[in-house]
Amino acid sequence: MSGKKSYSIEPLQERIRQRLEASKKREEAIIKKIAEVRARIRANSSQIKPSPISSPNNPIKVLQQQQNDIDQNSERKIMQLKTRLPKIQAEYQSLVEQNVLEQETVTKLFQDVQKAINEKQPEKAEDNLRTLDNFRIQAIQYLQNEWLEQIQYCQDRLDNVIERLPDTCISQLQHNLEQMKNNWKELNESNILEFHQQLNELEEQAEQVQEMADHLVQSWQEVGYEQPQILGIDDGNIVLEVETHEGVNTQMRVQFSGEQLDLFGPPEETPSCAARTQDVLAIFQKQGYQLEWTTLDGQPVPKEWRQIHTVNSESETIQNPSESQTNKNKNDAGFSSRKKSQNRRQGQTY
Numbered sequence: 001m002s003g004k005k006s007y008s009i010e011p012l013q014e015r016i017r018q019r020l021e022a023s024k025k026r027e028e029a030i031i032k033k034i035a036e037v038r039a040r041i042r043a044n045s046s047q048i049k050p051s052p053i054s055s056p057n058n059p060i061k062v063l064q065q066q067q068n069d070i071d072q073n074s075e076r077k078i079m080q081l082k083t084r085l086p087k088i089q090a091e092y093q094s095l096v097e098q099n100v101l102e103q104e105t106v107t108k109l110f111q112d113v114q115k116a117i118n119e120k121q122p123e124k125a126e127d128n129l130r131t132l133d134n135f136r137i138q139a140i141q142y143l144q145n146e147w148l149e150q151i152q153y154c155q156d157r158l159d160n161v162i163e164r165l166p167d168t169c170i171s172q173l174q175h176n177l178e179q180m181k182n183n184w185k186e187l188n189e190s191n192i193l194e195f196h197q198q199l200n201e202l203e204e205q206a207e208q209v210q211e212m213a214d215h216l217v218q219s220w221q222e223v224g225y226e227q228p229q230i231l232g233i234d235d236g237n238i239v240l241e242v243e244t245h246e247g248v249n250t251q252m253r254v255q256f257s258g259e260q261l262d263l264f265g266p267p268e269e270t271p272s273c274a275a276r277t278q279d280v281l282a283i284f285q286k287q288g289y290q291l292e293w294t295t296l297d298g299q300p301v302p303k304e305w306r307q308i309h310t311v312n313s314e315s316e317t318i319q320n321p322s323e324s325q326t327n328k329n330k331n332d333a334g335f336s337s338r339k340k341s342q343n344r345r346q347g348q349t350y
Contacts, residue, residue, distance in 0.1 A: 011288040015211070023204060030196050034189075037149050077122035081129075085113065088129070092136065100139045106132070147184040150192050151177060157199055164206040166236035166256050173199065205258065206236070212289070213238040213254045216261075219283040223276045244273055261291075281308050 089110060095101040109132045116125035158173055165173075176195060180187055213230055220228035220242045228242040236256030244250040245266050253262040265277070285291050285308055292306040 011286070013288075015288065019204060019208070022207075023200065026200055026203075030200075033153060034150060034192065037153065038146060074120060074122050077126075078117055078120055081113075081117055081122060081125055085110075085117075088132075092132065095136065095139055095143070098143065100143045101135065105135070109135070144184060147187050148181070151180050151184070154180075154192065154195050154199070157196070157203075161199070161203050161206060164210070164233055164236065165202055169202055169236070173202075205256065209236075209238055209254050209256055209258055212258065213240055215284055215287045215289075216240060216252060216254070216280070219280045222283050223279045225276075244277075250277070260294075278308070 092101060092106050092110070096103045096106055109128055113125050113128045113132070116122070116128060155177055158170075158177070162170055173195075176198075180191060180195070217228045217230065217240060225242050225244065228240060231239045231241050231251075233239070234253075238254040240252050240254070242250045242252075248266040250266070251264045253264075255262070263277075265273075281291055291308045293301040293308070294306065295301060
């Protein structure tokens, strides 16, 4: 048997084109949503204005010794403020860089603090720092709201596709979301975009597996079976069923990985039914999927028996599929079929 494998690549190329287009639209929608959330939250935060905290101006009579103690205490406070100020400025600069605080307002308040320090007025400097702190607290609240809304958008996207994903993927994504919620202060835009990218890939995979299942249903219909149907999704795998025999059905499972088909049939398979099953797979292969048998009743199929019969004489022949155009989508080009046949009612195999 020749090592060449024949299948039609035009349908596959069209699907790849459509998927690239859909992927681009999906990413554009995500970027737009993120920008909308950020703009709304930060428009509100820009309305925050620092409210000065006034110190009482009532004159207080003090004795000379008390005045000396006050002077010494003021010197200590001035030294402490000088030591703390660089760290405080760095914290505020971080918020400015995140566009949560206005550079001009923060700069003016720190100038006031520095002026009070130079004039040896620690109380006035501390008043200005308290004004800054109130400003910061309000701004951080808006920042928290922004991150939590971004995380909620991630959660909403996951909820929309959760029934179509494997349990392990769901658990990992949900864990990632909880980590982001609990550590929102350390979040940055790349963390959010990375989550969306992971979800994009899984969502696209789920769509491709659904597409494969739809093509299988159409293939069964083309050979004359009137009621092939998709039963549902089990751990990301799509299960479909065809009434091929009276009272006994043939079932197929499309694995979420897109690299394996499981075929379960009755033990009393007739030559006619077996031939029609072959025809189904041949029709399915016309859609651009590369198929081969890998196991039968749990036993590996010899290499020389694995190839599904040639689709048709007009199909394009690919010498090395792994290096061809089809490698752009391994879930189609690398699709293999694993045939297991058993009577689900009697647990027998043939």
